[in-house]
Amino acid sequence: MFIAVYEFEVKEGMEAAFRESWLDFTKAIYQHCGSFGSRLHQSEVPNVFVGYAQWPSREQWEKDHVVTDELYKISRQKMHDCLLNSKTAYKLEVCDDYLQSSQAQA
Template sequence: MYAVIYQFDVIQGQEEDFETLWQMVTESFIQHAGGLGSRLHKNETGSYIAYAQWPDKKAWETARQKLPKTAIENLQRMNGYCEEITVLFNMDVKNDLLK
């Protein structure tokens, strides 16, 4: 299993729209690109942190090209609500105790 941790710095006042689109985009990655799901968190400074799981690195690297046009448009809209998007970590899962 492969995990990617993102940080999204969302433009103030756009949080609700971002969260709605994040859910839609995540569901598209699950449905069309083999994503295993994601969790969205908000830290104490107001940044969103997302933890996404994939079967392997290749699935993550090729996921975007598997999305339908509407999902790509939603991804672009979601990204437009962000001042900055950073991949903090991408890594192989070695031991998984989440339930």
């Protein structure tokens, strides 16, 4: 499994619009590009967010995805309009995995 970690610096006052467009864009990537989805995290800095996206492989992530879906195009543009800066902070291969979807029973 391949993980891409992104850092987004959002224009002041655009945080809600960014989060909404990020979600729509992420849904479109999931539906059309073969990702496993993503999570968005608020950092300690109010306008800095970190996204964590899972892919079946680096090759799938790097693939030139030609997406003609209107929601994809619109949400991508709206998301980018909210940004001061963005970058792919890390490109990671999973080597060990014990992430669970529920808490252990005590």
